[in-house]
Amino acid sequence: MKFRFLVALSFLVFAGFLIVDSSPWGKPCANSGSCKESLQLNVDNEDTGVFNGRKIIPPKIDLTEKVNPKKILGEETGTGEKHIYVDLTSQTLSAYQGNTLFMQVPISSGKWFPTPPGEYTIWEKIRATRMSGGEGADYYDLPNVPFVMFFSGPGVTAGRGFSLHGAYWHDNFGHAMSHGCVNMRTVDAEKLYYWTDPPVNGNGTKITIYGKAP
Amino acid sequence: MEKHPRITIAACLIVSAICIVFILFSGGQKSKSPPLNIQSTNTQADLYSPPIAKADVPQEISVVSPDGKWALKMSEEKGENDTTYIFWILNLVKSSQKEIFRKTVPSGSALTIPQNTFSPDDKYVFIKENSAGDVHYLVLSASGAPLAKGIPTMEISGLFAAKYPDYKITDVTGWGGQSLIVINTDKNDGGQGPSFWFDVGSGSFIQLGTRFN
Numbered sequence: 201m202k203f204r205f206l207v208a209l210s211f212l213v214f215a216g217f218l219i220v221d222s223s224p225w226g227k228p229c230a231n232s233g234s235c236k237e238s239l240q241l242n243v244d245n246e247d248t249g250v251f252n253g254r255k256i257i258p259p260k261i262d263l264t265e266k267v268n269p270k271k272i273l274g275e276e277t278g279t280g281e282k283h284i285y286v287d288l289t290s291q292t293l294s295a296y297q298g299n300t301l302f303m304q305v306p307i308s309s310g311k312w313f314p315t316p317p318g319e320y321t322i323w324e325k326i327r328a329t330r331m332s333g334g335e336g337a338d339y340y341d342l343p344n345v346p347f348v349m350f351f352s353g354p355g356v357t358a359g360r361g362f363s364l365h366g367a368y369w370h371d372n373f374g375h376a377m378s379h380g381c382v383n384m385r386t387v388d389a390e391k392l393y394y395w396t397d398p399p400v401n402g403n404g405t406k407i408t409i410y411g412k413a414p
Numbered sequence: 415m416e417k418h419p420r421i422t423i424a425a426c427l428i429v430s431a432i433c434i435v436f437i438l439f440s441g442g443q444k445s446k447s448p449p450l451n452i453q454s455t456n457t458q459a460d461l462y463s464p465p466i467a468k469a470d471v472p473q474e475i476s477v478v479s480p481d482g483k484w485a486l487k488m489s490e491e492k493g494e495n496d497t498t499y500i501f502w503i504l505n506l507v508k509s510s511q512k513e514i515f516r517k518t519v520p521s522g523s524a525l526t527i528p529q530n531t532f533s534p535d536d537k538y539v540f541i542k543e544n545s546a547g548d549v550h551y552l553v554l555s556a557s558g559a560p561l562a563k564g565i566p567t568m569e570i571s572g573l574f575a576a577k578y579p580d581y582k583i584t585d586v587t588g589w590g591g592q593s594l595i596v597i598n599t600d601k602n603d604g605g606q607g608p609s610f611w612f613d614v615g616s617g618s619f620i621q622l623g624t625r626f627n
Binding site for chain 2: 251252253254256257259283285294296298299301306311367368369370371372373374375376377385386387390414
């Protein structure tokens with residue numbers, strides 16, 4: 201009896217560890233106030249946002265707007281696998297297809313919560329969503345966050361909501377400024393959004409995040 | 415069960431080992447770097463490259479707003495002992511442009527457009543002036559109109575020095591909000607100072623508890 205009990209207990213502990221690790225509430229979400237809601241398409245064209253204690257009018261999102269078919273199909277940048285590198289030290293993002301550089305732009309990684317280094321893939325792309333979280337002076341509530349590319353991988357489960365996305369509420373790129381996600385200029389996020397591969401069964405373009413934010 | 419103590423211990427060890435491997439796999443990602451053999455295509459990096467002042471070569475530099483709708487363009491007219499810098503706002507949607515500011519500075523001084531010049535709502539821009547070792551930051555309305563009645567522009571460095579004589583500005587990095595410019599400082603007697611917001615709307619400084627490196 202004692203043997204079975206110990207084995208069962210060990211497996212229960214292990215299963216519990218797996219469940220907690222893969223759940224949104226096991227580790228903090230990138231957007232603590234909208235953990236699950238942020239993972240879905242959400243357009244609020246009549247609403248306002250809050251960032252750094254200031255009211256913000258978000259850009260309107262038009263889901264019917266015509267997009268150049270070339271954008272949707274992705275720009276041809278060479279041959280080989282597409283791969284995005286985020287250098288936290290220099291606060292830059294570089295996107296390659298094979299050895300060909302597609303774009304290199306400044307980003308803002310986590311300031312109030314660190315952006316996790318690691319190897320990831322984009323598991324979902326959505327045109328816009330709402331993100332909220334933080335407390336006190338750091339409280340934020342941002343509708344219409346544009347061109348969101350959620351990523352996941354070892355140590356960062358999909359439910360935690362880490363992503364690359366456009367940021368219309370600040371212009372301090374090249375410096376840490378986010379709550380864990382990778383902020384990009386909207387114009388850069390749009391270009392990357394249409395360049396990345398559509399995720400198939402949760403597996404899209406690869407992302408490597410490395411270095412340490414200043 | 416007393417006759418199976420080794421099996422019990424082994425089972426527990428295996429489960430523990432699996433947990434340890436899982437933890438290591440979760441947290442111990444390797445760092446990869448981008449490919450070294452780069453064949454660059456037309457990238458946007460050029461847009462963000464800091465302007466390099468080359469003597470006697472007329473320049474035209476522009477920085478696009480984060481939403482891609484506007485650009486701030488700077489052109490130079492070189493005189494014998496001075497240079498006139500002219501700033502234009504370009505509407506990239508309507509393909510139109512308008513001069514919003516010009517300034518003549520003596521030789522040895524230069525004006526540049528910082529990478530994060532546009533406020534998030536495209537209402538303001540700021541430019542940087544290097545003058546005989548001194549650095550000044552000038553805030554303008556992107557429309558070319560005065561910032562307020564009787565206030566065509568604001569010069570941040572002078573206002574800051576008057577209000578906070580114990581600190582000196584080391585960098586103005588961009589916009590932390592719609593009208594909030596991010597300022598980093600050092601203490602005049604040595605050491606790192608705090609960061610500040612400069613609120614263009616009220617013309618006031620806000621000292622921050624966190625530093626924006």
